[in-house]
Amino acid sequence: MANAYQSMSTAELDACIAQLESEAEAIRAKNLSLDMARGKPSVEQTDLSRPMLDLVSSDMCLVDEGAPADNYGVPDGLPSARRLAAELLGVDPANVIVNGSSSLNLMHDLVANAYTQGIAGCEPWCRQEEVKFLCPSPGYDRHFAVTQRFGITNVPIPMREDGPDMDEVERLVQGDASVKGIWCVPKYANPTGITYSDEVVRRFAALKPAAPDFRIFWDNAYVVHDLAEEGDELLNIFDALEEAGATNLVYEFSSTAKITFPSSGMAFVTASPDDMAAIRAAFALERVSPEKISQLAHVRFLHDAQGVRAHMAKHAAILRPRFALVQSKLEEGLGDLGIATWTNPRGGYFVSFDGPKGSAKAIVSLMSSLGVTLTGAGATWPYGNDPLDTNIRIAPTFPSLDDLGSALDVFVVAAKLVSARLARAER
Numbered sequence: 001m002a003n004a005y006q007s008m009s010t011a012e013l014d015a016c017i018a019q020l021e022s023e024a025e026a027i028r029a030k031n032l033s034l035d036m037a038r039g040k041p042s043v044e045q046t047d048l049s050r051p052m053l054d055l056v057s058s059d060m061c062l063v064d065e066g067a068p069a070d071n072y073g074v075p076d077g078l079p080s081a082r083r084l085a086a087e088l089l090g091v092d093p094a095n096v097i098v099n100g101s102s103s104l105n106l107m108h109d110l111v112a113n114a115y116t117q118g119i120a121g122c123e124p125w126c127r128q129e130e131v132k133f134l135c136p137s138p139g140y141d142r143h144f145a146v147t148q149r150f151g152i153t154n155v156p157i158p159m160r161e162d163g164p165d166m167d168e169v170e171r172l173v174q175g176d177a178s179v180k181g182i183w184c185v186p187k188y189a190n191p192t193g194i195t196y197s198d199e200v201v202r203r204f205a206a207l208k209p210a211a212p213d214f215r216i217f218w219d220n221a222y223v224v225h226d227l228a229e230e231g232d233e234l235l236n237i238f239d240a241l242e243e244a245g246a247t248n249l250v251y252e253f254s255s256t257a258k259i260t261f262p263s264s265g266m267a268f269v270t271a272s273p274d275d276m277a278a279i280r281a282a283f284a285l286e287r288v289s290p291e292k293i294s295q296l297a298h299v300r301f302l303h304d305a306q307g308v309r310a311h312m313a314k315h316a317a318i319l320r321p322r323f324a325l326v327q328s329k330l331e332e333g334l335g336d337l338g339i340a341t342w343t344n345p346r347g348g349y350f351v352s353f354d355g356p357k358g359s360a361k362a363i364v365s366l367m368s369s370l371g372v373t374l375t376g377a378g379a380t381w382p383y384g385n386d387p388l389d390t391n392i393r394i395a396p397t398f399p400s401l402d403d404l405g406s407a408l409d410v411f412v413v414a415a416k417l418v419s420a421r422l423a424r425a426e427r
């Protein structure tokens with residue numbers, strides 16, 4: 001169906017472009033410097049966790065259930081930190097390692113370990129002829145960057161409303177032994193915000209990979225990051241594996257990055273007992289033991305899953321108006337034009353926007369010239385190559401409400417101008 005610009009007469013369209021160009025010039029004259037690029041918590045959000053900093057001090061006991069936080073040892077992490085992580089993911093604490101502050105770092109470690117040492121006694125990936133990773137797209141650019149860095153072939157997989165295209169996933173995983181992994185963000189996916197349906201989770205658990213060293217990298221980064229009071233329910237992948245009688249298939253990751261302080265939180269990984277034994281052995285060579293003083297502060301502050309949920313409700317109260325503003329500005333500015341669609345997520349950190357074919361790079365570049373930084377167009381696809389050049393990731397969490405409103409006003413003008421110019425170029 002033709003959009004509003006395609007339906008205009010050429011004279012009307014030219015007048016409309018001239019009007020939008022003058023609006024853009026007026027914006028340029030303001031010399032704005034706004035950022036809607038990365039999914040970072042706002043200052044109000046990180047302030048919520050400042051009291052945690054008072055819970056570890058020089059006069060306090062630095063022992064957690066007999067485990068010292070102030071010395072080497074306890075390589076899997078403090079007992080109460082492992083329990084907290086296990087409760088959040090719904091798994092057995094015995095199968096959890098809490099290590100470092102970045103889950104992305106743990107994912108990188110496990111790709112590196114598979115690459116140099118191999119998984120489950122198989123040849124290391126570096127000695128195999130070709131190694132492929134499936135990349136549901138749009139997806140998280142930093143995932144794709146990790147596998148790209150190791151020379152692994154990133155294969156885009158279409159994303160649907162209920163998760164990745166599972167027909168395609170099954171066809172490739174079960175039919176091609178060079179497919180060694182898949183990147184998944186199963187809850188409030190980055191950037192579409194969708195949560196995988198129970199059926200999709202069950203189909204993942206029922207995969208019969210052609211490669212014995214295939215693993216699902218299940219990055220549950222947004223496990224407790226609900227915006228709505230009633231969050232999405234994600235079926236527990238380890239329950240689904242048990243139901244399917246499967247094991248040694250999933251590495252699950254998460255962290256407190258967007259619960260407390262990004263880069264100063266705790267990251268965790270869980271997998272089957274066999275896989276955990278291999279992960280433990282790999283980590284043992286990489287570090288003597290993890291950073292446990294931070295873990296101690298976290299468990300004293302958050303206590304348990306209920307404590308985390310209460311804390312996340314405070315985050316949600318800060319974030320809800322920002323996400324609502326994105327919806328209202330886009331709806332008011334673009335709703336009638338038929339040029340774009342966007343997601344309205346119930347949690348997570350992003351809104352995924354799709355403009356007309358061939359528009360995304362032009363919108364991002366025009367936005368940059370008008371003083372607003374967005375995530376690079378194409379970043380949500382392997383190799384930065386969005387085949388239709390439509391997708392833009394909007395990250396509304398970090399700017400103040402005022403700044404976000406101004407950035408979205410600019411976005412509306414940029415999306416309209418680029419779409420109108422595309423319609424003109426088609427004539």
Ligand SMILES: Cc1ncc(COP(=O)(O)O)c(C=O)c1O
Nearest residue numbers: 102103104140185190221255257
């Ligand atoms: C899906 C996803 N995974 C991981 C991360 C990074 O987490 P961490 O800080 O624990 O490395 C992010 C950050 O935006 C993310 O969106």
